[in-house]
Amino acid sequence: xxxxxxxxxxxxxxxxxxxxxxxxxxxxxxxxxxxxxxxxxxxxxxxxxxxxxxxxxxxxxxxxxxxxxxxxxxxxxxxxxxxxxxxxxxxxxxxxxxxxxxxxxxxxxxx
Amino acid sequence: xxxxxxxxxxxxxxxxxxxxxxxxxxxxxxxxxxxxxxxxxxxxxxxxxxxxxxxxxxxxxxxxxxxxxxxxxxxxxxxxxxxxxxxxxxxxxxxxxxxxxxxxxxxxxxxxxx
Numbered sequence: 001x002x003x004x005x006x007x008x009x010x011x012x013x014x015x016x017x018x019x020x021x022x023x024x025x026x027x028x029x030x031x032x033x034x035x036x037x038x039x040x041x042x043x044x045x046x047x048x049x050x051x052x053x054x055x056x057x058x059x060x061x062x063x064x065x066x067x068x069x070x071x072x073x074x075x076x077x078x079x080x081x082x083x084x085x086x087x088x089x090x091x092x093x094x095x096x097x098x099x100x101x102x103x104x105x106x107x108x109x110x111x
Numbered sequence: 112x113x114x115x116x117x118x119x120x121x122x123x124x125x126x127x128x129x130x131x132x133x134x135x136x137x138x139x140x141x142x143x144x145x146x147x148x149x150x151x152x153x154x155x156x157x158x159x160x161x162x163x164x165x166x167x168x169x170x171x172x173x174x175x176x177x178x179x180x181x182x183x184x185x186x187x188x189x190x191x192x193x194x195x196x197x198x199x200x201x202x203x204x205x206x207x208x209x210x211x212x213x214x215x216x217x218x219x220x221x222x223x224x225x
Contacts, residue, residue: 040217042200042216042217043200090155098142098204099157099160100157100202100213104154105153105154
């Protein structure tokens with residue numbers, strides 16, 4: 001089954017404790033992207049990747065890092081999480097048509 | 112700055128009734144417009160795509176329209192069902208190459224009640 005898989009789905013952590021949210025897709029898509037979704041603000045792009053070893057900042061990249069060493073994986077790294085990074089995070093991938101395929105989301109709470 | 116505005120922000124309708132959601136955009140040059148449905152706690156899923164030359168497209172009980180001149184799109188839901196309760200997000204892609212040129216609306220939250 002074609003899918004985008006994120007882990008963990010739910011996470012509660014404390015300020016400053018590094019964490020990684022993994023994202024994997026099995027559709028051989030070149031493009032992958034991370035978004036955060038906050039009430040009233042909609043989906044905002046954090047980082048995106050056009051292909052392996054090609055990443056770029058989206059609209060809200062501060063406090064986040066990404067890497068794309070393999071085509072299928074695109075982890076999101078929070079080196080020192082802060083409470084304002086409490087949010088619902090989505091990973092997505094796409095091919096030529098541009099249709100985004102989203103993961104199920106990762107709800108992060110930073111205390 | 113490219114913008115996508117959706118209205119209403121939220122909507123409550125009775126099961127079986129019809130409704131129309133609106134999307135106005137300023138994205139230019141225009142490539143395509145997609146409507147996504149997002150169930151609570153799930154990732155968005157594409158319902159339909161509209162390109163410049165298309166005025167109307169249907170997907171079951173969902174009908175999307177596009178007026179590229181006025182930069183407006185609508186999503187009409189016919190004979191609503193409880194399972195239509197979700198947020199509907201309008202996403203407009205700029206015709207400049209590359210997937211990064213995508214602008215999201217903030218969505219319309221639809222609640223269908225019995």
